[in-house]
Every structure is written in structure tokens, then in C-alpha cells.
Amino acid sequence: APSVKSSVFTKAEDAVLKQTELLYKPAPPPVDPETGEPQEAPEPNDGTTPNIQEQLYYLQQCGVGFSQEESFRIALAMRRLVEKEQVTSARFFGKILGQKADYVIAEATFKEGEHPSQKEPAEEEAPAEDEGEDGGEPRKKEKKETPAEAHGAGSNKFAYFVCSFAGQAGGAWTLLPDVTPQQLIVARQLKRYFTGDLEAKVDSYPPFPGVEKNLLRAQIARIVHATSISPKGFIFIDGDDAGEGDAPDIGTPFPEFEALDAETLESLDGWRHHVPEVLQQQARVEFYKEEPEEGAEEAAEEEPQEESKPAGSALSEDSPILSTPAWTVLKVNKLIPQYPVVAVRSNRWPGAYSFATDGGKKTANIYVGWGYKFTGQAYNPPLPPPVVADELAADVKEIADPTADDEQAFDKLDEEARLQAEA
Amino acid sequence: APSVKSSVFTKAEDAVLKQTELLYKPAPPPVDPETGEPQEAPEPNDGTTPNIQEQLYYLQQCGVGFSQEESFRIALAMRRLVEKEQVTSARFFGKILGQKADYVIAEATFKEGEHPSQKEPAEEEAPAEDEGEDGGEPRKKEKKETPAEAHGAGSNKFAYFVCSFAGQAGGAWTLLPDVTPQQLIVARQLKRYFTGDLEAKVDSYPPFPGVEKNLLRAQIARIVHATSISPKGFIFIDGDDAGEGDAPDIGTPFPEFEALDAETLESLDGWRHHVPEVLQQQARVEFYKEEPEEGAEEAAEEEPQEESKPAGSALSEDSPILSTPAWTVLKVNKLIPQYPVVAVRSNRWPGAYSFATDGGKKTANIYVGWGYKFTGQAYNPPLPPPVVADELAADVKEIADPTADDEQAFDKLDEEARLQAEA
Amino acid sequence: MDASDLNAGIEALAASGQTLSFDQRAALATSLAVLQRHYNFARVVFWGRVTGSSGDYLIAQGQPKGLTFQNRRTFVSDDNGVTFKELQAVSAADADRASRVSGLFSGNLAFTYKIDEQVPIDYAPKPPAAPKAEPTLEGAASAEGDGEGGDAAEGGDAPEPTPRDDEEAAPEEAPPAFESRKVVLKEDQRLAAFVNAVDNAGSVIPRGSYILNAAQEIVKNRSFEGLVGDDSTKLSSYLHLRPARNAAKSSLQRELEGLLPHHDFLDSLADDKPAGSWTIQYDASSGVVTLRSLLWPGLFAYHVPNSSKFGSVYFGHGEKNVDLCFML
């Protein structure tokens, strides 16, 4: 650490102190407000995490970052998360890189009724467009918007927490708001680097309904619904009508899961999406049935109405991105074939990786990247919509604006007139 | 790597080239001696190893060396070993440090009849003292020596291979000779650093019957029989009469083994020796019954005749070394108690470590150290045996040697006599 | 980064999400030493990793003697660092073609790309049949697609575009000035061009770590002790180790900005266009300053302030970010 003190370093060292406090020092026991004596500390929450250090060790074997120290730090921060928040479990989603700071992200399942949105008294049930997320711009009510999914369902099945070690946070976790279809629809049209500040404004066209944390949450949803994969049979998916609600949490295989052979794991058919895609038009996971199909939403065009890839579809069914295949499967440690590790990476979402070893019994997904999609072509920002032609009133006569030539001609006439008048 | 060439570096770089060749380049296919065309390469041997990289990763969590690169290099070298030699399996024993080079050591089980000693025509069956190991000094036949155990039994149950990356070997494996009781008995009386040269002479008192590779093999035997431990129940030991022959290889738990709870694994009673001790007097594992008990060997003194700690005894039964306990059990990763790793280290053989995780289902022993025992007291080299008192012949008269005083007195008398004569 | 700093550098940059697997590190430890010895290089640099859709390339560079930008040689490994072979320099035309290929590298060095190219039509009278380079092109065209057929296209650089006369070339209304043609580019050419392009974007060094000596040679500053304090988190303290382009600043301007002739003979990252094409972060718990290029995503550099530790490496998908202006 540098010996010459400066603002940047002082700030950074503050973060280290904070980190030490948050990660290593157990919270001091609360003090009885009356007697001033320390009370017994409340039992920490009993949430669980997968063996994150081990997962990151296997990912390191696949060439995906995280030094051993950072792996430990993340595992410890995750441990503190499930001790503090009322969640049943949490997994490490990954890291989204930002310009000024990176986001370390955890995916958690709140205990029944413990999510903030479930604890607030339910106000207006019916349309439920705006779930009270802050930072959103007031939305016009011209069209009926597709309602957001309630917490615990579809694209809001999980809660996401963000932490940053580098910044002032020093390892504290912040809950991200749930996502709305409107945010997802606009997010699909943007391509931006994150700043690293959750409250930063998103200056974009089309205007994004929210601040950076909403955009972050939207991108997480897009990544999760596109890249959550596991070895075939690992998570039980019951044919056609199974949503991801039937699946156990990733990390615990279906009890009847049997180890797969290396060839199966090394083929795209050996891997399955275990989360359905987000619907293209409604930008929800579960189709919103209240409305008949007439009122198709903004981005709804040529896509077939309400189909998306269900959970359970094989990776081999995913379409390539122009000439680039959607997924790449790599054998790791080829030289020691007795203990194979298979790495799968998404080429559509660069930074999304999965690994499997021990016949697929050990597997995890992770995302470490800039948070945007690879399209294979240059980004074309969407054009503003065509101006709606108003009907002209009968007494209005349209004339062309004078051109520079017209004006010069007029000036000339004027000048001639003046000269004539002078003459 | 250094840019200025010098003898040391050239030699070292040769080792790197050799290493590349041995570890990474598959052997070129053999050439047909008649046609000169390459033949199909023979199938590599089908030997197995435990997941060494993973074992070393857990040991790294316990603070025991090996960087990830070295772990990989060792795992790869072990892979080459079981491909090349006719062994059914091999595990990584560890590393014994030497003054000029270190020994990387593998423990292997030869296929039936494939050990060199089993392939040579059996010459003399009965006494079988000197199994034809080279380097041993010719032994006197005054006393009947305890015969060595045949390969595959007792102290010679396993074969040990040595490799050194640093030296000229560059990763090639050398089979160590089997051990004899005589070597074990002398090795117990020595305390030496290894030089790193397998053929180095051992200048010692008492004289060691062999060269450094024999001493190395003897120390390995002592370490193996003192520090091979596993969680209770991991290896099935059937009460009293089970030798280690009944136990499956370490690395594969007994099928009925059930995960142990953290407290059991963190107690000395939760860990068992799975290899019996070497007998104190015979310096064999299995008692040699041919001879009646009259002819007790060299070091046989106060110890009860033929008992040693059998396989299956708990670590808690081991006696301390003066004030130091025989074993230390440490919780690793205390901060993340959901995935505990337990480390056990021997204080009698500093450098012997074991770990267990996943309820004891994953476990391994390793030794990394100088190869000598901690006794808690300064080493006292054994004194030469007392000179045997010969019976005196009747006509010999024993007189005391003159002391300095005597001589001075005699000189004085002499001088006086001279002076008197002169006078 | 220097081969000898490989592990430290890789660890320092792992927080950005990319690392080398243990088998790659173990293999590189020996193969880079072999490379250095075989070519008698003064210095071997681990350049980085380029993602391919069927496997990755590891890239190393060797420097025969004192630093110049011309004499370095580039090597590629497609077997996780066990063996390296040299990448040949590419022509400017091929480099231009390579810049127009998009999508992941295939992971197979012999793969061939078909590239549409607008070539000026030569209306000068000429023998109508058998343009000279046609057979090679035909061979390449037939071999492409299976990805293994690069052998047919062997023989080095793709030929300079030669005119073809087919149906569309016949002038109907106004004679078109250009025609569309397919030319082929081999993956190793694309890769060499890419490495070159990133090198031109510039490996990053902290200011003062290289100096201009009296003989106007760029040499490593042996007494570089690292950047200090806030300087270490300023883009202007980091320079491109490449022939300077912005050095044409007037001496007055240089004086105003406090530039020193022997330190500031290289372009600073702060002058890179567009502004914001680099990010800089300091992580207090590892003590590392990390720089990331947003224009060449995957180009990373690090420096440990108050130390002589620094390095840069590329770990990416082999594409320039042409959308950067929309993304900031």
C-alpha cells in the first residue's frame, strides 16, 4: 500500500477498514436501551450458499478470473449476506464491470413474505404497473402497460444484491429493485457501459424508465434468462408445462440425477436451459392473460405472439449469432482426462460461463463481464418514431420556407427597389 | 528466466526441456524396425490416481505448500507415471526436501507380478535377506537377520517412485528398492538431511546398509506407517485381525462410509490409523514366525515382544512427545463454517498432513518436509557398543598407566639419581 | 507482461474476470522458457489470450535485443501454451481485410474467411480469360467452410485483389467503378493483424518506467520506483509503449503541461480518443491500479503504486468495440 497519503488512497483505505469491519468483525452485540448493557446478539439468519470458493476454484481452472484471495473474500461476503438478510439461500451471480467500480452480485431467494415489496401493505392491486420503484420517470398512461411480475415469480423470482469492495461500500450489500417489462424492453434497445454508481442517471434514447440500478437489474434478468444452464437432468424439468418454479435451486441436483459421461457433458445437447426465456413482446416470463391479444406492446412486431424458449430446451437449439455459434464447450485439463472439467461459455453474452465436473454433479453458472450482448454487428441506435401527421385545417395554406437563393433573390429585388427609389 | 547463460542455468534449462518432453509431448510412436514406418503406439497403462489437483487445492487451504501450477505439474507427472508403469493405481505421497534437490514421491500398487522383484526368477527362497537391492553393503551373517517382507506385503506393500523436476531428471520417475528390517533399524538411529542424490553414500554410525535411496525408502516406510490416517470408518477395518490388506486403497472410502459431523472430524477420536505400525524389534509389519522368540534382534530391549499399534487405532491413543501432543487438529476456513475443512498434522513427523472435507468423504495424507522425526530432545548419536571383556590370561598382570604426577615423581627420582651419580 | 512476471500479473488482473487456467500457467512456465532459449530472445512477453469459438489462442512475443517496435516477433499457441509457432507479419491489405471480419475467431488457425471486397474495375483492354491468381482463389473458395481445408489456400498472404470479369462486370447504364469480389483471409493472418492492431493501440506503461536515453533509445528505467499517490490513479500518468503520434505538441504546450522530454516522449492515455476509452480503478485490498480499455475490450493493464510492478495483457474476444461512442 502506498506510503504517500492522497485523497484516492485515503478513500480506498477507508474502504479496506470498512471491509475488515463488515467481513471479519462480528457485529457488536446490541445494547439494551434501558440498562445500557449489552444484550445477547440475535441469532444470525440461517441462509445457505453453495460452496462458492470451490465453484470459483473450478472456474479458475476454466480460465475465468478471481484469485484465491478474492474467491475467499466473495465467499465470506456471501456468508455475511445470508446471515444478515432474511433469505433461504443465495448464490454468487458474478460480477459486472463498470467504468468507475465493479458490481459484485448475489442472487438470493427471500423467505416467504420477507421481501420488502411483500412487507409493504399492498396498495393498488389491479394494474400494478409501477411497483413503487424509485428513480423511474413518471410514465404516460396512454397505453395499458404490461404489469410487472410480482416478487417471487418469473423475471422477479429471485432478488439480486449488489456489493462493491472497491468503493465506499467496502463490502456492504444493496438490494436491487425488481424489474418491470418496460425496463426490459428499453434495456434491449440500449448498449451502454455501467458507470459503477447505482444511482447514476441513464441518459438514453429511448428514455430508460429508471436509473442505473434498474438498468443493472434489467441486464441481470436478460443474462439470467439467457444463460442459466445446467447438465441435462441436473434440474428436473417435467416436460412441457414446467416453469422454473418446479426446479430445485441450482446447486442441488435432482436427487435422481445420475452422473453424465464426458462426451455428453462436452456436447451442447448435454446442457439445458433451466430457466425459460423472457417473452419477446410482453417482456415477462409468464404470459399476462388478463388482456386479450389485441393490445400488443411497443416492441411487438414480427415475432410470433407469445412463445419463448421454455426451461429444459437444449443449448444445441439456440441459434447462432451470424457466423458465431451461440455456445462454446471446452474441455479443460485435457492432459489429465481422468478428472475432466467442462467449461461452457455463451458467445451471445460474453462473460457468461458454466462449468461441470464430477459427471455434472458439480456445476455452476457465473457471469463476469461488461453486461452487454454480442450481436455480431455494429449497434444501430433506434430512430425516433415517425412524426404523426396531423390533419390540416382547411384554411391553412402550406408554403415552402424561403431558401437562401430565395432570400438572395428577394434581397436583390429589395436592393433594386431601393436603388430605384433612390434614383 | 535469466538471459545470461551459465552452467547452472544451462543445466536447469535442460531440465525444463526434458520436463516439457516428458510431461507434454506424447512419446513418438515406435518405428517398425523392418519397414521404418511408425507403428501404432501401444495403449498407455490404465492406472488411476486420485484427483491430485483437488487434493492439493484443499491442502493449500490448510496452509500446506504447492502453488496451483506445481499442483498441476505434479498431477500431470503422476498421470504419466500410471500411464507408463504397470501399476493399478498411484497416489501422491508428498515431497521430501533435500539439500541439493527435493524428492517428489509417488506411492503405487504394482499389478500382480509386475514388480521387478516379482519378475526376476526367484533365486533363494528361504532366508531372503538381501533382495538383491543394489547399493547395500555386504552384510555379516553372524546373526540370523529378520527377513525382509516380500513386495506387496507389510512394509513393502507399496512401491515408491521418486521424481525431481529441478535436477537432470526433469520429471522422470525412479523406482525405489524395497526396504529391509535392517535398514529400518539403522534408520531409526539416524537423523540426517537428505542430499538430493539417490546414489549418495550414507556415512553414518551405526553404518547404514545401503545408499541414500535405501535410507529414503526407509524413512518413507516410517512416515507411512506412523502417519497414514483417515476419518473413522472411511476405510473398513474389521476389528482385531484385519491387516491393512483388508482395507481398500486410500482415496476410495468404504462404500458404507457415512459422512461424519464436524465435531467428530475435529476430534482426534474421529481419525484412525489405517496402516499398522512397524514392529519395534523385527522392524517388519507382519511378525516373522519361523523363528521362535529367542533370537531377538539388535535393537530389541525393553519393548514388549511383538506388539505394535494395529490399523484402526484412534489418534487419541498416540502418546505425546514430551509436552507436545502427537497430533494437532485445526479447523480451516472457520469464517465460513458451512463448508468446513479439517486439517490434521503430525507433530511427531513434522510435515505430515491430512485433510478432510465433505464430511470426511474427501480426504488425503501428504508429507512435505525434511524427512525426520521430532523427538523433543537433542539428538544423541548412539555410542559404540561396550568392548567385550576378554578373559585375561593367567600370566598377565594389569597395572595402572602412570599419571602425570607419577611421571613427574619418576622424573624427579631420575633427576635426583642423576644428581647423586654426578655428585 | 514479462514472462517472468506472469503469475503476479495474472493474479493482479484476475479481478477483471480473466485468468489463465493452471494447466496453461504450468505449460507456459516451460514453453516460454523454451521459446526464449530457442530464439535467444532477450525478453519474452506473454501477450494474452484471444477467444475462439472452438478453442483459445495464447499469444507470446519475443524481443531479440533492446526495445524497438519493429523487431519483436509474435507466436501463437493453440494447445493451451504447450507449443508455440510464429505468426508471420501481414500485408497492409490483409490487415485492412482483417479489420472488416467480425465474429469470434474460429479457434482453428487454418480456417479461411471469405471477404467481400469492392475492387475498382479495370476497363483497360486485357485478355478476357484466366486472370492469373484465379486458381489459388478457387482452391481457397472450395476449401472453405469445413474449416480444415486451409491447406489448399496455403502459400502465404492472400493475393492482391485481381479483377474478375463475369456477368455483372458488363457495363449497362453507367459503368460501375467497383465490383464486389470475395477474397480469402486465413485465420492466422487475421490473428496476426489483430495482435498488431492491439499493439498499435498500445501496451500500457506507467510514466517513467521507460525513458529516452541520450542516444534517443527507449530503455527501461532501472530506477523506476512506481507512481506515487494520486498520480497513480490518473490516466495521464500512463503512456502507450508505441511510436508516439500525439508528440507533435508545441514546446510551449509541453511546457505548460509540465512534460519532461525524457519521460513524456510517448502518448498518454489521457489523450486517447474518444475520451473515456480507458477506465482506471484502484483496489485498496490488493493495492493494484487496474486500467481497462473500453475500445479494445479485454486489453488490461495494471500497476502497483510505489513499486516497479506493471504490465499489460489482452484477454478478449478479438474485436474492437466499434460501438464505444454509444456506450459511454
Add this chain to the structure above:
Amino acid sequence: MDASDLNAGIEALAASGQTLSFDQRAALATSLAVLQRHYNFARVVFWGRVTGSSGDYLIAQGQPKGLTFQNRRTFVSDDNGVTFKELQAVSAADADRASRVSGLFSGNLAFTYKIDEQVPIDYAPKPPAAPKAEPTLEGAASAEGDGEGGDAAEGGDAPEPTPRDDEEAAPEEAPPAFESRKVVLKEDQRLAAFVNAVDNAGSVIPRGSYILNAAQEIVKNRSFEGLVGDDSTKLSSYLHLRPARNAAKSSLQRELEGLLPHHDFLDSLADDKPAGSWTIQYDASSGVVTLRSLLWPGLFAYHVPNSSKFGSVYFGHGEKNVDLCFML
């Protein structure tokens, strides 16, 4: 080794069989930074790890300003590097006592050792009852054994041995000159004494990495570029960073051995007694020279030739090898 070189140094030395676990590394990354900030140290050194039978100690040292051998302060952590507390300097008498304790450290800083000591009997007439230091000793004696009772013995250094008058002291035949007494030593005193003893054995530096400046101060040589070629695998190229003892060589002898006044002001490892108390190995695949002390097993040093990388660390059982002469 410098806290900032911790990871690189630990990796370089892992081949000797000792490393830091990941939780220790992660904790040290923050706690050493906190230590540096809290005491405003110019430099924090990770000194090593001492094995205890119920847990290990991690040791760090801080240097307030320029290097002297006196002003460094030593800190110990018994919680895997999360928190550190200072070890107080010990008296020469306690250091002597500590050198006579054998066996592993207990792992509990408050543990007390009973040490048999031969003290001269003072036959001078004195008041027969209540020797002044008795209560403290009594308290310590009653507290020892449970290992937790060190508090009773608190109050700093054990008192200088004071005479006791009990039965055996009564002269019968010839009055004995010494009597046997139990004195107590706390584990933290033993530990401080041990760290001091290893420091006197000397942390190892490559020749030229520290120089004597014009003011006769020992300073880090900023332009040290590492040992070159065979020099890097010679013991004589490595020096003890401690006050020189063998420096009394005549100037003729120094000249004969080619010693330079500003480089060779420290003792070389080659002069250590007994000969053979250090081993030196070069590993080509990692490019690291490793030195290991056989007299203080667990004392390791490394240097990467042609680089300024070096460091030393102790990872051991807290005992000097008194059997060395038999073991070579």
C-alpha cells in the same frame, strides 16, 4: 517479505511445502494495510508463521522510517491474520530462558512455561521472611498449568531471579553455589524472543539489493536489477540483513575476496557456521532461487535472478535445529 510482495513471495516459496491459506491471505491483505495506516509505518513486512499445537501465529513487523535494526516493531495474530497485537521486547534473561524451552508453541499467547533455573544462592544475611518478589511468583505458579492463567503473571517481564530460602538452602556439607528454581515465561515472551533470535540469524537479501550510502545508512538499492548467472546460485551472493559480525575482515582480505565497501558491509551466508547450514536451489520452471536454512528449519528466502524480486519468511515450528552437526 514486504506486505506488497506477499502473494508473489508466498507463491515463490510454496515449493518448500509451506503456504498461507486463502483465508489468511485475504485477511492479511486488509489487516496489514490497517496496521500500516494505524501506526503510520513506512513499510510493513510479513515475517512468517510459527506453528503452535492448538493453532498458528502469524507475525508481521512494521518499520516506522528508514531501515535500522532497532526501530522495527513486531506484531502477532492468533486469528489467522484478522487482527494483530504488538509483541513487547523481552529482556536478555527472558530471551535466554526462551532458548531453553523446547517443544511446540502452545498456540495460546497467555500460556505460561515453568522453567528450571540454576540461581546462585545468596548467603549474605538478610531478613529470613517475605522475599520481595515472592507474591508475583506465587501467583504465576498457581496460575500455570491451565494455560489460561497468564493474566496473574501479567505485569511485564518475569522478575529477575530472586533468592528463596527454603529447606534445601540450608548448607549441610559444602554450601551449594546454585539452587534449582522454577521461573515462569509467558508464551508471548517466548515468541518475541524467538522472532528476535531468527532476526539475528538474519533475513536474507541478495548482494547489492541494499547498499551503504554516503551517510553510512543502509538503504534499499533502487537500481538493483538482480543477481546474474551463476552468482545467483552462490551462497556468497546472499547477505544477512542484520548488524554485521564478520565485518572485521582485514582490508587486505576484503580486497583479495573482491568485496566492495558499499555492497559487502553485511555478513554473507557463505560465512555462516556450521558450513552447510543453508541450501540453495534453482528451479528453472519457476525461475526462482530458493534458500533454506537448516539451522533454523522454516527460514526460507527467495530471489528471482535478473529481477529485483526477493524476500524471506519464516514458516516453521519455532525451534532451532540443535542437531545440525549430526545431520549433514
